[in-house]
Amino acid sequence: MGKMSELAAELAELKHCGEVLIGISETLTEMFSGADAEPAAETKEEKPAKKTEKKQKAKEVTLAEVRAVLAEKSRQGHTSEVKELLSKYGADKLSEVDPAKYGELKAEAEVLGDG
Numbered sequence: 001m002g003k004m005s006e007l008a009a010e011l012a013e014l015k016h017c018g019e020v021l022i023g024i025s026e027t028l029t030e031m032f033s034g035a036d037a038e039p040a041a042e043t044k045e046e047k048p049a050k051k052t053e054k055k056q057k058a059k060e061v062t063l064a065e066v067r068a069v070l071a072e073k074s075r076q077g078h079t080s081e082v083k084e085l086l087s088k089y090g091a092d093k094l095s096e097v098d099p100a101k102y103g104e105l106k107a108e109a110e111v112l113g114d115g
Helices: 003-033 046-059 063-075 079-088 099-110
Strands: none
Touching: 003 063, 063 079, 063 099, 079 099
Protein backbone atom coordinates (compact mmCIF):
# COMPACT_ATOMS: atom_id res chain seq x y z
CA MET A 1 0.00 0.00 0.00
CA GLY A 2 1.43 3.36 -1.01
CA LYS A 3 2.00 6.22 1.41
CA MET A 4 -0.85 8.27 -0.08
CA SER A 5 -3.37 5.44 0.18
CA GLU A 6 -2.27 4.79 3.77
CA LEU A 7 -2.71 8.48 4.54
CA ALA A 8 -6.15 8.47 2.90
CA ALA A 9 -7.19 5.46 4.97
CA GLU A 10 -5.96 7.08 8.17
CA LEU A 11 -7.77 10.32 7.35
CA ALA A 12 -10.98 8.42 6.67
CA GLU A 13 -10.69 6.67 10.02
CA LEU A 14 -9.96 9.98 11.76
CA LYS A 15 -13.04 11.53 10.13
CA HIS A 16 -15.15 8.57 11.24
CA CYS A 17 -13.87 8.90 14.82
CA GLY A 18 -14.76 12.58 14.76
CA GLU A 19 -18.29 11.76 13.58
CA VAL A 20 -18.64 9.23 16.39
CA LEU A 21 -17.51 11.83 18.94
CA ILE A 22 -19.97 14.38 17.56
CA GLY A 23 -22.76 11.82 17.79
CA ILE A 24 -21.86 11.00 21.38
CA SER A 25 -21.81 14.68 22.30
CA GLU A 26 -25.24 15.16 20.66
CA THR A 27 -26.59 12.20 22.59
CA LEU A 28 -25.25 13.52 25.88
CA THR A 29 -26.65 16.97 25.13
CA GLU A 30 -30.09 15.47 24.46
CA MET A 31 -29.92 13.38 27.62
CA PHE A 32 -29.00 16.25 29.89
CA SER A 33 -31.08 18.96 28.28
CA GLY A 34 -34.25 17.07 29.27
CA ALA A 35 -33.10 16.52 32.86
CA ASP A 36 -34.04 20.07 33.91
CA ALA A 37 -37.59 19.68 32.58
CA GLU A 38 -38.60 17.08 35.21
CA PRO A 39 -40.70 18.44 38.07
CA ALA A 40 -39.03 18.52 41.47
CA ALA A 41 -42.09 17.39 43.46
CA GLU A 42 -44.17 14.35 42.63
CA THR A 43 -47.45 13.18 44.05
CA LYS A 44 -47.82 9.66 45.39
CA GLU A 45 -49.94 8.74 42.37
CA GLU A 46 -47.24 9.79 39.92
CA LYS A 47 -44.44 7.76 41.49
CA PRO A 48 -45.59 4.28 40.38
CA ALA A 49 -46.07 5.53 36.84
CA LYS A 50 -42.54 6.98 36.84
CA LYS A 51 -41.10 3.66 38.03
CA THR A 52 -42.89 1.80 35.23
CA GLU A 53 -41.61 4.31 32.67
CA LYS A 54 -38.05 3.93 33.95
CA LYS A 55 -38.24 0.13 33.72
CA GLN A 56 -39.49 0.35 30.14
CA LYS A 57 -36.81 2.85 29.20
CA ALA A 58 -34.15 0.65 30.78
CA LYS A 59 -35.13 -2.15 28.39
CA GLU A 60 -34.99 0.12 25.34
CA VAL A 61 -31.77 0.30 23.37
CA THR A 62 -30.25 3.78 23.37
CA LEU A 63 -28.61 5.71 20.57
CA ALA A 64 -25.33 5.58 22.48
CA GLU A 65 -25.45 1.77 22.70
CA VAL A 66 -26.09 1.39 18.99
CA ARG A 67 -23.42 3.98 18.17
CA ALA A 68 -20.87 2.10 20.28
CA VAL A 69 -21.56 -1.21 18.51
CA LEU A 70 -21.43 0.39 15.05
CA ALA A 71 -18.21 2.25 15.87
CA GLU A 72 -16.56 -0.95 17.09
CA LYS A 73 -17.61 -2.86 13.98
CA SER A 74 -16.29 -0.05 11.82
CA ARG A 75 -12.94 -0.14 13.64
CA GLN A 76 -12.83 -3.88 13.00
CA GLY A 77 -12.95 -3.18 9.27
CA HIS A 78 -16.67 -3.58 8.63
CA THR A 79 -17.36 0.04 7.65
CA SER A 80 -19.03 -0.88 4.36
CA GLU A 81 -21.31 -3.39 6.11
CA VAL A 82 -22.21 -0.73 8.70
CA LYS A 83 -23.14 1.67 5.91
CA GLU A 84 -25.23 -1.01 4.20
CA LEU A 85 -27.00 -1.73 7.48
CA LEU A 86 -27.84 1.95 7.96
CA SER A 87 -29.15 2.06 4.38
CA LYS A 88 -31.34 -0.93 5.15
CA TYR A 89 -32.95 1.18 7.86
CA GLY A 90 -33.43 4.07 5.43
CA ALA A 91 -30.65 6.28 6.75
CA ASP A 92 -27.27 7.64 5.75
CA LYS A 93 -26.26 8.18 9.38
CA LEU A 94 -27.34 6.76 12.71
CA SER A 95 -29.14 9.90 13.86
CA GLU A 96 -31.60 9.42 10.97
CA VAL A 97 -32.65 5.93 12.13
CA ASP A 98 -36.03 5.61 13.85
CA PRO A 99 -35.35 5.12 17.60
CA ALA A 100 -37.94 2.33 17.64
CA LYS A 101 -35.57 0.34 15.39
CA TYR A 102 -32.45 0.70 17.58
CA GLY A 103 -32.86 -2.76 19.12
CA GLU A 104 -33.09 -4.46 15.74
CA LEU A 105 -30.21 -2.43 14.34
CA LYS A 106 -27.98 -3.20 17.32
CA ALA A 107 -28.75 -6.92 17.09
CA GLU A 108 -27.89 -7.00 13.39
CA ALA A 109 -24.74 -4.95 13.92
CA GLU A 110 -23.46 -7.23 16.66
CA VAL A 111 -23.26 -10.16 14.27
CA LEU A 112 -21.43 -8.29 11.50
CA GLY A 113 -18.25 -10.11 10.60
CA ASP A 114 -19.22 -13.23 12.53
CA GLY A 115 -20.54 -15.00 9.45
